[in-house]
Amino acid sequence: xxxxxxxxxxxxxxxxxxxxxxxxxxxxxxxxxxxxxxxxxxxxxxxxxxxxxxxxxxxxxxxxxxxxxxxxxxxxxxxxxxxxxxxxxxxxxxxxxxxxxxxxxxxxxxxxxxxxxxxxxxxxxxxxxxxxxxxxxxxxxxxxxxxxxxxxxxxxxxxxxxxxxxxxxxxxxxxxxxxxxxxxxxxxxxxxxxxxxxxxxxxxxxxxxxxxxxxxxxxxxxxxxxxxxxxxxxxxxxxxxxxxxxxxxxxxxxxxxxxxxxxxxxxxxxxxxxxxxxxxxxxxxxxxxxxxxxxxxxxxxxxxxxxxxxxxxxxxxxxxxxxxxxxxxxxxxxxxxxxxxxxxxxxxxxxxxxxxxxxxx
Amino acid sequence: xxxxxxxxxxxxxxxxxxxxxxxxxxxxxxxxxxxxxxxxxxxxxxxxxxxxxxxxxxxxxxxxxxxxxxxxxxxxxxxxxxxxxxxxxxxxxxxxxxxxxxxxxxxxxxxxxxxxxxxxxxxxxxxxxxxxxxxxxxxxxxxxxxxxxxxxxxxxxxxxxxxxxxxxxxxxxxxxxxxxxxxxxxxxxxxxxxxxxxxxxxxxxxxxxxxxxxxxxxxxxxxxxxxxxxxxxxxxxxxxxxxxxxxxxxxxxxxxxxxxxxxxxxxxxxxxxxxxxxxxxxxxxxxxxxxxxxxxxxxxxxxxxxxxxxx
Numbered sequence: 001x002x003x004x005x006x007x008x009x010x011x012x013x014x015x016x017x018x019x020x021x022x023x024x025x026x027x028x029x030x031x032x033x034x035x036x037x038x039x040x041x042x043x044x045x046x047x048x049x050x051x052x053x054x055x056x057x058x059x060x061x062x063x064x065x066x067x068x069x070x071x072x073x074x075x076x077x078x079x080x081x082x083x084x085x086x087x088x089x090x091x092x093x094x095x096x097x098x099x100x101x102x103x104x105x106x107x108x109x110x111x112x113x114x115x116x117x118x119x120x121x122x123x124x125x126x127x128x129x130x131x132x133x134x135x136x137x138x139x140x141x142x143x144x145x146x147x148x149x150x151x152x153x154x155x156x157x158x159x160x161x162x163x164x165x166x167x168x169x170x171x172x173x174x175x176x177x178x179x180x181x182x183x184x185x186x187x188x189x190x191x192x193x194x195x196x197x198x199x200x201x202x203x204x205x206x207x208x209x210x211x212x213x214x215x216x217x218x219x220x221x222x223x224x225x226x227x228x229x230x231x232x233x234x235x236x237x238x239x240x241x242x243x244x245x246x247x248x249x250x251x252x253x254x255x256x257x258x259x260x261x262x263x264x265x266x267x268x269x270x271x272x273x274x275x276x277x278x279x280x281x282x283x284x285x286x287x288x289x290x291x292x293x294x295x296x297x298x299x300x301x302x303x304x305x306x307x308x309x310x311x312x313x314x315x316x317x318x319x320x321x322x323x324x325x326x327x328x329x330x331x332x333x334x335x336x337x338x339x340x341x342x343x344x345x346x347x348x349x350x351x352x353x354x355x356x357x358x359x360x361x
Numbered sequence: 362x363x364x365x366x367x368x369x370x371x372x373x374x375x376x377x378x379x380x381x382x383x384x385x386x387x388x389x390x391x392x393x394x395x396x397x398x399x400x401x402x403x404x405x406x407x408x409x410x411x412x413x414x415x416x417x418x419x420x421x422x423x424x425x426x427x428x429x430x431x432x433x434x435x436x437x438x439x440x441x442x443x444x445x446x447x448x449x450x451x452x453x454x455x456x457x458x459x460x461x462x463x464x465x466x467x468x469x470x471x472x473x474x475x476x477x478x479x480x481x482x483x484x485x486x487x488x489x490x491x492x493x494x495x496x497x498x499x500x501x502x503x504x505x506x507x508x509x510x511x512x513x514x515x516x517x518x519x520x521x522x523x524x525x526x527x528x529x530x531x532x533x534x535x536x537x538x539x540x541x542x543x544x545x546x547x548x549x550x551x552x553x554x555x556x557x558x559x560x561x562x563x564x565x566x567x568x569x570x571x572x573x574x575x576x577x578x579x580x581x582x583x584x585x586x587x588x589x590x591x592x593x594x595x596x597x598x599x600x601x602x603x604x605x606x607x608x609x610x611x612x613x614x615x616x617x618x619x620x621x622x623x624x625x626x627x628x629x630x631x632x633x634x635x636x637x638x639x640x641x642x643x644x645x646x647x648x649x650x651x652x653x654x655x656x657x658x659x660x661x662x663x664x665x666x667x668x669x670x671x672x
Binding site: 138147162319327 | 444450460589597640650
């Protein structure tokens with residue numbers, strides 16, 4: 001695709017779409033600081049501890065990256081689906097089923113070594129895709145709202161995982177699975193595991209597919225206007241289904257990577273908890289740009305790991321980070337809507353025009 | 362069969378208990394969707410209602426005050442949704458999702474402060490059941506339907522009121538017109554924006570009441586994720602109930618029944634993998650949607666932003 005000259009309006013839109021999330025993050029941090037100050041604690045000390053706890057030294061950096069890794073996967077999962085107009089809230093379920101599939105292949109099949117690793121990852125991709133295929137089929141055949149079906153499937157996946165770690169591969173009756181064998185784990189890489197690199201590379205690949213291939217163009221076209229796409233001869237239903245499957249496969253791979261890459265290398269209560277919604281938040285803040293999603297996911301990871309340090313230093317519950325996350329997304333959503341309002345739009349163009357006339361006068 | 366008959370009272374009791382929070386939330390959603398606002402943030406509003414109801418009830422010892430403050434908190438959160446979707450014309454689904462992330466976070470933060478400062482706060486009080494003399498002694502159904510908390514009775518009493526409001530009140534009709542065709546409603550002199558905000562207030566109050574029921578009548582504790590997808594199930598009940606109060610009541614009881622079945626099966630077969638029983642309400646939601654969820658029903662302007670300037 002040749003680079004085309006951007007008009008002034010397009011350039012302005014682009015600036016605004018980058019500016020809005022940045023301003024949202026800053027605003028959310030300011031409000032977070034106000035809450036901390038209201039509790040009688042020093043917010044600057046708190047944020048200092050947050051940065052110290054997430055980026056302070058090599059081991060903390062690797063911890064932050066490991067925490068961000070699953071969020072990158074679920075963020076990309078939500079991004080890809082929403083690009084095709086599909087609101088996949090089932091990232092968590094697909095993530096969990098991916099992890100379960102990996103556990104079943106490796107523990108059930110007794111496969112170790114690189115073969116176990118490869119088959120485990122493959123199983124995660126396939127089962128994650130299948131778990132998203134179910135709501136996909138229900139959407140294109142019966143027109144069911146995918147938001148409700150994917151959430152219901154999340155709970156079913158959650159209980160299935162409970163079955164896996166309590167009944168199938170329980171570690172001596174404890175509510176957790178046996179740890180994955182060492183030989184089948186992901187290799188270490190500069191303090192973290194290879195999965196982090198894989199996630200970042202996947203971000204670039206998803207970006208390329210969405211923005212630089214004809215398949216991605218069709219996906220985006222369906223997301224923008226399914227009727228026009230159908231008139232244009234695009235197989236809309238097949239594309240929607242593919243968007244479901246690919247997005248589920250991404251989340252499923254995330255589950256496998258999480259299981260094989262991060263200590264304790266087991267399924268247990270809380271595995272994947274909340275990652276699906278976080279992924280949706282990441283996708284929305286990133287304006288559905290896969291590369292931006294990677295950045296936002298790392299920001300979320302920073303908030304999570306830093307929150308623990310903040311709690312131990314100034315004694316504010318880590319849930320403050322969840323509030324900050326929630327505020328970021330609400331500001332981003334409101335901000336993006338605001339700049340699209342006819343009134344604000346007119347105001348922005350007027351200002352630009354008056355500037356121009358001033359300059360020419 | 363004997364086993365089934367034996368556990369029938371348990372099933373019915375849990376059915377009615379389990380139906381109330383879903384019923385309240387879905388009545389709220391009926392108001393919201395009738396005014397053209399699809400609010401998928403119910404889950405978050407319920408979480409806020411559950412926590413605030415729990416905390417205020419525990420602090421003051423007055424559970425009804427807890428309920429009222431919880432409802433006010435729900436209204437506040439839902440007005441945020443209203444501001445984004447009605448005034449800023451933001452995407453309703455996206456905004457609802459943002460509420461689903463923000464509201465439980467606020468509730469969790471409040472909970473950590475509330476219980477962290479004093480671990481004795483972890484368990485709250487429960488509303489007492491009021492048995493209606495005579496009726497409560499009817500076999501099977503008596504204990505389930507006529508031995509509830511006052512809040513439960515009130516939830517069921519709301520159903521005919523809401524139904525009557527939409528059917529026979531002039532304002533109820535203009536309310537519906539906003540969801541069907543806001544442009545036409547506006548030309549008839551209905552203040553569309555005001556109706557939409559009113560819908561947000563009602564939806565927030567009812568959904569938060571549904572959440573508060575969970576902590577004031579269902580279990581005496583608050584935990585993160587206590588709503589357990591009930592907000593989304595309520596969205597589904599609105600679809601089965603065909604956007605009418607009576608339909609929603611039937612759908613909620615049906616969901617409550619499967620919840621009760623789950624509880625009874627768990628009690629009956631303790632050695633079996635009980636997680637599969639816990640899946641029942643969620644799996645049923647999907648199955649029910651497959652059979653009854655039609656995409657062509659519902660208010661016509663549902664989910665669409667309303668730009669007053671573009672009339």
